[in-house]
Amino acid sequence: MEKFYLTTPIYYVNDVPHIGHAYTTILADVITRYKRLRGYRVLFLTGTDEHGQKIERSAAKQGLTPQQLADSMVEHFKKLWETLHIKYDAFIRTTDDIHVKGVQKIFSTVMKKGDIYLGEYAGHYCISCENFIPDSVEESADGKRTCPDCGRPTDNRVSETCYFFRLSAFGDRLLKFYEENPDFVTPRSRMNEVVSFVKMGLRDLSVTRSTVKWGIPVPGDPQQTIYVWFDALANYITAIDYLDEGARFAAYWPADLHIMAKDILKYHAVYWPAFLMAAGLPLPKKELIHGWWLKDEKKMSKSSGNVLDPNILLKHFSADAIRYFLMREASIGADGNFSHEGFISRVNTDLTNDWANLVSRTTGMIEKYVANSFQGVAAYTEKEKEIEERYGKLEKAVLENFDQYQFNRGLESIFEYINYLNRYIVEAQPWNLAKEEANRPRLAGVLKTLCRAILSVNTLLSPILTETAATVRTVFRFSDQDLGWKNLPETFAIGQGTQLFPRVDSKAFFSEIPPGDAARVADVTPEETVSQVNPAGLITIEDFKKVQMVVARVLAAEKVEKADKLLKLQIDTGTDTRTLVAGIAQYYKTEDLVGRKIIIVKNLTPAKLRGILSQGMILAASDANNRPFIPILPEETPIGAILK
Numbered sequence: 001m002e003k004f005y006l007t008t009p010i011y012y013v014n015d016v017p018h019i020g021h022a023y024t025t026i027l028a029d030v031i032t033r034y035k036r037l038r039g040y041r042v043l044f045l046t047g048t049d050e051h052g053q054k055i056e057r058s059a060a061k062q063g064l065t066p067q068q069l070a071d072s073m074v075e076h077f078k079k080l081w082e083t084l085h086i087k088y089d090a091f092i093r094t095t096d097d098i099h100v101k102g103v104q105k106i107f108s109t110v111m112k113k114g115d116i117y118l119g120e121y122a123g124h125y126c127i128s129c130e131n132f133i134p135d136s137v138e139e140s141a142d143g144k145r146t147c148p149d150c151g152r153p154t155d156n157r158v159s160e161t162c163y164f165f166r167l168s169a170f171g172d173r174l175l176k177f178y179e180e181n182p183d184f185v186t187p188r189s190r191m192n193e194v195v196s197f198v199k200m201g202l203r204d205l206s207v208t209r210s211t212v213k214w215g216i217p218v219p220g221d222p223q224q225t226i227y228v229w230f231d232a233l234a235n236y237i238t239a240i241d242y243l244d245e246g247a248r249f250a251a252y253w254p255a256d257l258h259i260m261a262k263d264i265l266k267y268h269a270v271y272w273p274a275f276l277m278a279a280g281l282p283l284p285k286k287e288l289i290h291g292w293w294l295k296d297e298k299k300m301s302k303s304s305g306n307v308l309d310p311n312i313l314l315k316h317f318s319a320d321a322i323r324y325f326l327m328r329e330a331s332i333g334a335d336g337n338f339s340h341e342g343f344i345s346r347v348n349t350d351l352t353n354d355w356a357n358l359v360s361r362t363t364g365m366i367e368k369y370v371a372n373s374f375q376g377v378a379a380y381t382e383k384e385k386e387i388e389e390r391y392g393k394l395e396k397a398v399l400e401n402f403d404q405y406q407f408n409r410g411l412e413s414i415f416e417y418i419n420y421l422n423r424y425i426v427e428a429q430p431w432n433l434a435k436e437e438a439n440r441p442r443l444a445g446v447l448k449t450l451c452r453a454i455l456s457v458n459t460l461l462s463p464i465l466t467e468t469a470a471t472v473r474t475v476f477r478f479s480d481q482d483l484g485w486k487n488l489p490e491t492f493a494i495g496q497g498t499q500l501f502p503r504v505d506s507k508a509f510f511s512e513i514p515p516g517d518a519a520r521v522a523d524v525t526p527e528e529t530v531s532q533v534n535p536a537g538l539i540t541i542e543d544f545k546k547v548q549m550v551v552a553r554v555l556a557a558e559k560v561e562k563a564d565k566l567l568k569l570q571i572d573t574g575t576d577t578r579t580l581v582a583g584i585a586q587y588y589k590t591e592d593l594v595g596r597k598i599i600i601v602k603n604l605t606p607a608k609l610r611g612i613l614s615q616g617m618i619l620a621a622s623d624a625n626n627r628p629f630i631p632i633l634p635e636e637t638p639i640g641a642i643l644k
């Protein structure tokens with residue numbers, strides 16, 4: 001079995017995790033599960049970065065020791081990862097003994113080889129990025145410099161004796177390595193940035209601090225602590241027992257994938273390979289650099305007050321919904337935008353309306369028409385063959401996308417297929433097949449094909465929708481988790497359908513998010529916010545009775561001015577005459593409707609459309625393109641007759 005070792009950055013413990021940290025870690029978890037599905041022996045490492053001035057300062061502000069702050073923050077990270085179904089194999093803290101000693105070991109090794117030497121540093125330091133600011137960055141008139149990474153001003157001038165890493169000696173070796181491994185950094189545009197940076201020339205890097213106490217002591221010189229980035233990067237080897245160069249180290253190093261956002265590219269693609277070269281260790285195989293998650297198109301930051309807390313989402317939505325949204329909306333390399341409206345609409349449309357609905361319709365029909373169990377022969381047509389063939393093509397395309405970490409594209413194709421299956425139900429009309437005994441084998445063919453397609457798609461979704469995938473397998477009493485078009489035995493039974501995505505109390509959700517966000521909720525259509533999430537599709541007779549459907553006659557009809565799609569109808573409901581506005585103008589002429597008997601929902605809350613108060617709703621079936629088909633009742637049907 002081939003191994004696959006992947007890592008996330010280790011996160012600073014100065015604050016609790018937000019959606020950006022969650023995204024990287026979910027991405028790593030999705031890749032882990034996907035690689036396992038492809039037969040790899042995977043090791044997934046994450047952890048926390050606990051040393052340095054940034055943590056020292058945060059702790060002091062809160063009246064804590066840095067260790068106390070770290071201990072409490074680590075719990076927030078671990079708890080969030082658990083809630084999001086993130087299953088890492090190892091969690092490294094930079095205060096762990098195995099890490100501290102491992103860092104000292106690599107530091108001593110590089111020093112012995114002559115690439116760390118004692119010198120003098122004079123310049124600026126950005127505490128937020130834990131970054132030395134090179135002299136090439138110009139000072140403003142007041143003597144301040146701006147950090148080239150985060151743009152924050154720094155007045156923190158440092159002048160100290162410290163140890164330097166001879167980075168300047170590694171430029172050519174790094175360039176040669178990039179040339180030989182052009183996919184080392186992906187996407188390619190980020191690789192180009194790295195190459196340009198190195199081509200501009202590298203200066204030696206200060207790798208210790210004499211003024212920082214909260215760090216790993218330099219071996220043999222305890223007055224100095226090791227620079228937090230030298231310390232942090234080494235986690236990728238210390239966590240797998242670089243200290244003793246044990247079995248895990250031999251089995252898993254070099255890493256197959258380091259995942260991170262673009263903010264820390266330089267440290268990973270320039271410094272880290274140089275440190276490893278200096279220590280005589282193999283270099284990681286690939287670095288995957290994703291973009292920023294923005295909140296309403298703005299970068300998330302504490303100072304802008306727009307940091308998104310995943311725990312608020314988790315109170316109202318399942319982990320699967322969050323995992324799905326993040327994987328579906330971000331394309332690697334580009335920034336992703338988070339808006340609450342976009343989130344709700346994506347989850348309701350794809351997960352509730354499309355996926356959960358497909359599953360619940362299918363289980364509902366299996367229960368109703370074949371009492372949850374299949375026996376005997378099934379008859380198939382060309383259409384079922386097409387469904388299987390299309391699945392084969394889908395799987396190939398999805399694996400290609402997932403192999404490139406293009407989860408958004410893979411998911412897009414999966415949901416196209418899910419919609420195709422939803423259309424298949426409409427075309428095959430199992431409810432009609434069920435009416436005649438002679439059609440039983442055909443009905444079984446349709447329902448079995450749906451089961452096979454659902455279970456096959458379920459495997460493709462399983463790295464992302466972890467919990468849902470398990471529920472679907474349970475409902476279908478099906479344990480095979482491998483890829484491929486699923487086979488079903490001639491005779492089999494399924495269990496009871498269940499809610500895949502529980503109903504969201506959108507009011508409660510929006511009452512918890514910042515006021516600016518809540519104000520915009522008015523723009524979200526009621527279907528988007530208050531979607532009735534009952535994927536099992538079951539309602540009681542009492543639920544049904546709440547909807548008053550009656551026969552009504554269209555008395556008059558006219559087009560609504562400046563609204564291509566709308567018709568305004570006067571109707572007689574048997575008890576009153578009222579106005580109703582319907583989005584059918586593109587498909588029905590006024591003369592097609594006047595005098596006809598149609599079905600309306602009588603007790604729908606009135607709504608204003610283009611200034612006209614619409615009191616009720618016409619019932620119509622609609623196809624995949626939203627083309628409406630209005631049922632016209634025979635003339636003898638009484639006006640006001642109730643549908644029940």
Ligand code: ME8
Nearest residue numbers: 009010011012020021024049232233260261292293
């Ligand atoms: O940089 N969008 O830790 P950190 C997407 N300790 N990803 C985001 C994000 C956002 N808005 N915000 C954060 C450090 N991230 C160092 C790393 S590794 C040896 C040391 C994610 O807590 C993203 O992966 O600032 C980014 O690279 C990382 O969190 C930075 O986490």
